[in-house]
């Protein structure tokens with residue numbers, strides 16, 4: 386089964402607060418986006434499309450391997466993935482959508498997602514258990530519910546889909562509706578989403594502390610797995 390990877394890399398990284406778009410911030414001397422692309426290719430994806438900020442296209446091209454396709458991202462993650470999906474070749478049977486912000490995702494996670502798609506799943510996401518007691522709160526911060534954490538999972542990327550399923554789900558999503566991940570887009574279209582094991586090393590770099598932890602991981606101090 387041929388597979389195309391999409392990397393959402395068009396965010397600005399406000400919460401990280403770096404001097405450049407987050408995907409271009411170096412980790413172990415290599416920009417986050419380059420780690421994310423390499424993980425997809427190492428895990429078995431055939432080609433990659435990256436959504437980048439329009440103003441920084443040249444800077445992204447300079448740090449990515451030849452053959453990686455760049456498209457102009459949008460104002461939100463949903464818009465960026467939508468733009469990249471339009472550039473995915475029709476021959477691709479599967480599409481894996483990944484975040485540049487998850488640079489140290491082991492290729493084995495990519496392989497698990499691909500295996501599930503090959504086994505016939507229309508949509509699959511890597512997940513981790515929730516280890517803290519987790520609550521819902523109202524607007525004032527008062528706890529309103531404490532869902533059974535055994536039923537909860539933390540969702541990572543790359544998220545894998547049959548290309549047709551993902552294209553049809555994005556086509557059905559009204560413009561202006563923003564969802565936090567691609568599994569939510571296909572669920573909105575009524576598609577069941579399966580899960581495979583994620584990995585703590587696939588943590589999202591959101592704030593400076595996350596980048597410091599990722600640097601430790603690269604330096605060889607094992608992350609929690």
Ligand SMILES: Nc1ccn([C@@H]2O[C@H](COP(=O)(O)OP(=O)(O)OP(=O)(O)O)[C@@H](O)[C@H]2O)c(=O)n1
Pocket residue numbers: 392393394395396397398399400401407408436458459460461462465466484485486487589590591
């Ligand atoms: N308009 C956007 C916004 C986000 N992303 C991508 O979606 C992934 C997850 O987003 P997040 O980590 O929240 O990144 P930012 O939106 O850049 O961060 P912030 O909210 O702190 O600005 C990132 O790889 C980011 O580049 C994107 O492609 N296009």
Ligand SMILES: C[C@](O)(CO)[C@H](O)COP(=O)(O)O
Pocket residue numbers: 462484540541542565566567589
């Ligand atoms: C897609 C994602 O990484 C799944 O956990 C996450 O939802 C993206 O985070 P964001 O902060 O909502 O962009």
